[in-house]
Amino acid sequence: MTAKTKTTMTPEKLRSSRWFEAGDFRSFNHRSRMMQNGYAIEEWKGKPIIAIVNTWSDLNACHGHFKARVEDVKRGILMAGGFPVEIPTLTLYETIVKPSAMLYRNLLAIEVEEMARCHPLDGLVLMGGCDKTVPGLLMGATSAGLPSIFVPAGPMLRGIHKGEFLGSGSDAFKAWDEFRAGEITREELDGVCDGIARSYGTCMTMGTASTMALVTEALGMVLPGASSIPAVDANHQRMCSDSGRRIVDMVWEDVTPDKIMTRSAFINAITTAMAIGCSTNAIIHIIAQARRAGHNISLDDFEAASRTVPVVANIRPNGTSKYLMEDFYYAGGTKALLNRIRDYLDLNQLTVSGKTLGDNISGAMVYHDDVIRPLDNPIYKEGGLAVLKGNLAPDGCVIKVSACSPKFHKHTGPAIVFDSYPEFKKVVDSDDFDVTEDHILILRNAGPKGGPGMPEWGMLPIPTKLVKQGVKDMLRISDARMSGTSYGACVLHVSPEAYIGGPLALVETGDTISIDVAARALTLNVSAEELQQRRERWTQPAPRFGRGYGYIYSQHVNQAHTGCDFDCLESSFGTNPQEPDIF
DSSP: OOGGGOSSOOGGGOTTHHHHSSOSHHHHHHHHHHHHTTOOHHHHTTSOEEEEEEOOOTTOGGGTTHHHHHHHHHHHHHHTTOEEEEEEOOOOOTTTSSSOTHHHHHHHHHHHHHHHHHSOOSEEEEEEOSTTHHHHHHHHHHHHOSOEEEEEOOBOOOEEETTEEEOTTHHHHHHHHHHHTTSSOHHHHHHHHHHSOOSSSBOSSSSHHHHHHHHHHHHTOSOTTGGGSOTTSHHHHHHHHHHHHHHHHHHHHTOOHHHHOOHHHHHHHHHHHHHTTOOTHHHHHHHHHHHHTTOOOOHHHHHHHHTTOOBOBOOTTSTTOOOOHHHHHHTTHHHHHHHHTGGGSOTTOBOTTSSBHHHHHTTOOOSOTTTBOOTTSOSBSSOSEEEEEETTEEEEEEEEGGGSOGGGSEEEEEEEEESSHHHHHHHHTOTTOOOOTTSEEEEOSOSTTTTTSOOSOOSOOOOHHHHTTTOOOOEEEESSOOOTTOOSSEEEOOSSOGGGTOGGGGOOTTOEEEEETTTTEEEEOSOHHHHHHHHHHOOOOOOSOSSHHHHHHHHHBOOGGGTSOBGGGSGGGOOOOOOOSOO
């Protein structure tokens, strides 16, 4: 559909026309400033002005190709009769940004929302892919309320070293442990480093980036099949152009995010997350996005899906899979996976394509049944994540069951407590560290406020002493997160966090803790009376920030079980005022 066959919107109703067509001095001035950029009035007059929100930077390898792909998006917009403008925005490269990209997810969301609100824009193309950019862009666009479409960065090519395929993150952790155990040399380790990341694009494992891309397609905000195209595949260029054309149609059709991101659409997203053995980070991001959209999605919705939806995407780091996202794409990709789990989905949900989810996936075929498993032969019979509760986590915590040793699904052991990550690092490599594989490592003060920013410290390294003994897994509990490429018996997102006085703050070394995944229970085996006495002695750690964005963050960030958004940005906090006539 083009402007000539528009259905709902007219040129006079375009939001951008209020800047340029009012017939007063301000509109005259706005036109002159556009002409200062070298644009002729005919280039934008009567056309949707589309912002391409680009998270490219020279430091972000996940988005390195966006410098070129933005031109493909522009081409599509121009073909459909729109007027493209590129708006560079905050870039968040998970691996590089410290102390945590999560600290800045909400800042990206604010930037997207406010840039959309203050400029003469009619629609948004959101270019992202690396972990926190996906929810950050979508959260901002949701609050802005303009027609929006998401363009995923796509996964990088498979890593390779000495003829073996490598998965980013997962095999990096594995190689590092082998090096610590003396099983491989520094030269061998350097060879892995050289071969594990061979192209632009996001992690090609089922980490947070791939998870959020697939989830966003299930949600309806990505063109059909777009979320699994490798970053360097020519299909990715065509997808970018397709997205540019489609956003122009969406403006004319007045397809805004609220018409797509319904509660049922978020349940589809959660269902898909479970079926792909998703990153634990997906829980935080999906909840935050849903609350921006006005839907009270909670941990209970994840738990319900976890009990019924099997893991069918056989992609590292789940189980012992040899497959990566490139294999997933060749096996049929996201459309094939969604078609395979169609009985669990609400297929009537509208998507950015203008069609329903059911229409989008109709006839999609799986070409490799070991990569995308049949429902009767899953790699894990229930969802990949489990939500645990108990006196140690009254508001809940999560564990990626599909990526940890079954022996720790039910376990009791003594705790070894660390109040900070630097404290843990001082002893992890010591041969004198008094630890066994039955111990439970506790890291606290690493949550949303305590981290600060809830860093990915939750997959605490197995102590070197144990690695040398051949230990591959042990139970670790924290109020931190972990990389979606991580694996192991890691209990994460303990809520409320220790920094604000959650029960994790009261654990002492030597206390025993019990986990029972089947019962969804996590229990600190200490009496309520003793815990109360410890609480009376507890004092809150020092503030993490004294000024700037960090101070604002500390004052407004919510806890993990509610998505770590700012309280003042959730839809329940209040509505945006009508845009005043100030032009």
